[in-house]
Amino acid sequence: MAGLVTLVWRLLALGALALGFIGVVVPGLPTVPFLLLAAWCGGRGWPAMERWLLAHPRYGDTIRHWREHRAIPRKAKWAASAMMVLSATSVLVFPAPVAVRVILPAFLLCVAIWVWRRPDV
Incomplete structure (x- = not known):
């Protein structure tokens, strides 16, 4: 086993x-x-x-x-934030179900807040 x-x-x-x-x-x-x-x-x-x-x-x-x-490099925080903004924007610009247009940006905002609250390297 x-x-x-x-x-x-x-x-x-x-x-x-x-x-x-x-x-x-x-x-x-x-x-x-x-x-x-x-x-x-x-x-x-x-x-x-x-x-x-x-x-x-x-x-x-x-x-x-x-x-x-539990530290994240500042450069990685910026890169992650940029990708989240790009993802949220694409969901709003391209056709997507209303639930996705509401839930995904809210979820990404929570993730971004969590990421930026981690200590910097």
Whole structure:
């Protein structure tokens, strides 16, 4: 049973890592949240992957800052906010159900408030 649990954690870590790498090249798909998830899953079933992510030259510091302080870099806050504004605007400009036009901008506003309340790196 322990082997199956480890396998599930590793598959989740690999899936999150794959989505994170896709996010590097696909605009609008976030990279760091998936890498945070991959490190978290790796810590439960694949310590070598967790260590690799924490030592990564580009993303390791961000993962460590999040773990230690729940901190988000200011540049990432601005990028996330810009993407949320773009998403909310596109929902208002293009055809969408009324519920989506109301709920999505309100949800994104809540997320933006949460993001900006996190400490800066």
